[in-house]
Amino acid sequence: MGAELAADEGRNAAALAACRTLAEELTELQFPAPRILAFKEGSSESRYFVSRLIPAHKDPPYKQEANFHSSKHLTTEQWTKLKSSFVHFDDPSFCEWIRNLKVVPPEKRRSCRRWDLNIDLLGVIEVDDMAGVEQRQNKSGGGKYFFCSGGKKKEVKKETGLGLSFTKDENFGEWYSEVVVNGEMIEYYDISGCYILRPWAISIWEIMQTFFDAEIKKMKVKNCYFPLFVSPGVLQKEKDHIEGFAPEVAWVTKSGESELEVPIAIRPTSETVMYPYYSKWIRGHRDLPLKLNQWCNVVRWEFSNPTPFIRSREFLWQEGHTAFATKEEADTEVLQILELYRCIYEEFLAIPVTKGRKSELETFAGGLYTTSVEAFIPNTGRGIQGATSHCLGQNFAKMFEINFENEKGEKGMVWQNSWAYSTRTIGVMVMVHGDDKGLVLPPKVAALQLIVIPVPYKDADTQGIFDACVATVATLSDAGIRAEADLRDNYSPGWKYSNWEMKGVPLRIEIGPRDLANNQVRAVRRDNGAKTDISRVFLVEQVKGMLDKIQQNLFDVAKQKRDACVEVLKTWEEFVTALGQKKLILAPWCDEEDVEKDVKARTKGDMGAAKSLCTPFEQPELPEGTKCFASGKPAKKWTYWGRSY
Numbered sequence: 001m002g003a004e005l006a007a008d009e010g011r012n013a014a015a016l017a018a019c020r021t022l023a024e025e026l027t028e029l030q031f032p033a034p035r036i037l038a039f040k041e042g043s044s045e046s047r048y049f050v051s052r053l054i055p056a057h058k059d060p061p062y063k064q065e066a067n068f069h070s071s072k073h074l075t076t077e078q079w080t081k082l083k084s085s086f087v088h089f090d091d092p093s094f095c096e097w098i099r100n101l102k103v104v105p106p107e108k109r110r111s112c113r114r115w116d117l118n119i120d121l122l123g124v125i126e127v128d129d130m131a132g133v134e135q136r137q138n139k140s141g142g143g144k145y146f147f148c149s150g151g152k153k154k155e156v157k158k159e160t161g162l163g164l165s166f167t168k169d170e171n172f173g174e175w176y177s178e179v180v181v182n183g184e185m186i187e188y189y190d191i192s193g194c195y196i197l198r199p200w201a202i203s204i205w206e207i208m209q210t211f212f213d214a215e216i217k218k219m220k221v222k223n224c225y226f227p228l229f230v231s232p233g234v235l236q237k238e239k240d241h242i243e244g245f246a247p248e249v250a251w252v253t254k255s256g257e258s259e260l261e262v263p264i265a266i267r268p269t270s271e272t273v274m275y276p277y278y279s280k281w282i283r284g285h286r287d288l289p290l291k292l293n294q295w296c297n298v299v300r301w302e303f304s305n306p307t308p309f310i311r312s313r314e315f316l317w318q319e320g321h322t323a324f325a326t327k328e329e330a331d332t333e334v335l336q337i338l339e340l341y342r343c344i345y346e347e348f349l350a351i352p353v354t355k356g357r358k359s360e361l362e363t364f365a366g367g368l369y370t371t372s373v374e375a376f377i378p379n380t381g382r383g384i385q386g387a388t389s390h391c392l393g394q395n396f397a398k399m400f401e402i403n404f405e406n407e408k409g410e411k412g413m414v415w416q417n418s419w420a421y422s423t424r425t426i427g428v429m430v431m432v433h434g435d436d437k438g439l440v441l442p443p444k445v446a447a448l449q450l451i452v453i454p455v456p457y458k459d460a461d462t463q464g465i466f467d468a469c470v471a472t473v474a475t476l477s478d479a480g481i482r483a484e485a486d487l488r489d490n491y492s493p494g495w496k497y498s499n500w501e502m503k504g505v506p507l508r509i510e511i512g513p514r515d516l517a518n519n520q521v522r523a524v525r526r527d528n529g530a531k532t533d534i535s536r537v538f539l540v541e542q543v544k545g546m547l548d549k550i551q552q553n554l555f556d557v558a559k560q561k562r563d564a565c566v567e568v569l570k571t572w573e574e575f576v577t578a579l580g581q582k583k584l585i586l587a588p589w590c591d592e593e594d595v596e597k598d599v600k601a602r603t604k605g606d607m608g609a610a611k612s613l614c615t616p617f618e619q620p621e622l623p624e625g626t627k628c629f630a631s632g633k634p635a636k637k638w639t640y641w642g643r644s645y
């Protein structure tokens, strides 16, 4: 499109019309769709357009009110009805939509073609930023237009189209969306809540998968694959467990143009798919334990705020489903798996987690007890469940008649577990380690641990430098380090630095004329920016040492930040204050379900209610006579509380 428009240069009206068509095409699948009303020529490198702004579900209430005055006069009921009448009411907000257009970003500012519609330069349209934005009343529709005038300020902000337009501290949500896209992990897709996982994300997933898969195989778990589709009869079989989830189940109702006689569900999880066959395959004690795992996708049609990796409508996971003759064996496995999950978070992703048990209210319906690893996102003050390992007891065995005969010929029911972790792990990693320059990948999961960049000055021995880069990569690769050289000749070293920083590569090696002369290289750490000159004689040991240090440092810094958010408290007043300060709260609790419901009700609001996150296995001392922070009854345990994802 950019090339076509460039050819059109000079034919102003035609090019404007082309821009408009393009923008309208791009918005066709969006609902609510921002309607482009006119394109305007700005300075030589800026274009802006007038658009009708429709409030987006994702916007906070004050913004919705500001952008859509009539909403003030709607009752809550009318408002809810209006919102739910949108097919994709949770589509990205207007701001996000504009950024997502990403139309032909110029490679370099100087070569920026007149007609390249560069959305980075279109940063002038910033609904958040009311300065430089005029509001105009639309006579015909009564809706509000945002008309951008001038906008010089933002135009110069980004020279290369690299870099982020939000900081992690100022606007965490927008920062996150931008980082996962610019870091090349995610591409947005035209179905809300569904995302394209690009190689940069999948390679992280595969590294974790390789570890976990090998570990469960040591535990004699076998991989298998069950179908994606579930017949309605089977899905309904375990009613109690399905009931609350029913609205999230996606259905296939047609093949081609004809309605299916019986609609087919898409698995949201595979209990009902797998357990009828457990019943068939398990006859006697020799068939036990049965330990199966599958790596697959699942679909849950969620309606609340979709977020790449963290809450998407389709995601990848492993789900393990095991059956034992005794509860003791099941109990042991629950904790073995939980330890593997801790390992994935702490040792691979460098994210501190808390192992613990979920409250009654948070336990998987149909299970006996649920254990989890819980992480925390300091910027939003939210806890996030990292992975779960459930003991299902004999509930499913009853429902699906999974019985066996023991050595003495007596009938018994199996004890079951199920456990899962998903691509959410990657989202937590981005949120915890990412910074204002982009992604920060822990070396253990980075597809590329090290990038070598030649820095040839004007009269330097360019070939010599390039050769040194290639040789450096060869040496490091032979030593098992994931390294590559960026020898592209159409980008400057500075551009490459920013690019690989955005992608989060843990270590950068620069080789310039001075390095060549001294038989050394310069290493720059992504986590703290520290620069070290390394002699090529000790290259491998030094680099290995640095990668280990980066891995450790990421964990230490993340732990320090999380620990700084922990607030140990004992009263309701302290609880409310701490919640307002985005704390991770550890409080003594009576462990009663009604009290947790009450905590939820009393903390309801725009930001979402507080809930229990887990009761940590590692319990501080609980002095005799300690009272529950919420009910004043005798406390039974210390439990983590907070808002959560």
Ligand code: 86X
Pocket (backbone or CB within 6 Å): 241, 242, 245, 246, 248, 249, 268, 269, 270, 271, 300, 319, 320, 364, 388, 390, 418, 419, 420
């Ligand atoms: C809960 C429980 C469990 C196997 C795990 O956490 C580990 C792996 N499954 C999953 N859960 C549901 O059962 C569920 C069911 C339906 Cl029908 C749904 F639409 C959404 C669900 N979400 C979670």
